[in-house]
Amino acid sequence: MATTEEQDLRRELGAERERLAEAVDELRGELDVGAKLRSNLPAAAAGAFVLGFLKAGGVGATARLLVRRR
Numbered sequence: 001m002a003t004t005e006e007q008d009l010r011r012e013l014g015a016e017r018e019r020l021a022e023a024v025d026e027l028r029g030e031l032d033v034g035a036k037l038r039s040n041l042p043a044a045a046a047g048a049f050v051l052g053f054l055k056a057g058g059v060g061a062t063a064r065l066l067v068r069r070r
Helices: 004-030 033-039 041-055 058-067
Strands: none
Touching: 033 041, 041 058
C-alpha cells in the first residue's frame, strides 16, 4: 500500500502536469502565426507589395519603364 508521502508526491506531480499542460496550451495560442496573419491579411499583403515595389526600384524604375520608347 502506498504511504502518505507517495500519495502526496503523486498528487503534486499530477498538479504540476496540469500546470505544464496549461502553459503549453497558452504558448501555442500565442505563437499561432497563421491565425495572426489571417486576421491581418490585407495589411500584410499591402506591406509586402510596398516592400517589393521599393526593392524593385520604386517610382524611378516604374517611370523609366513607362517612358522608355523602342
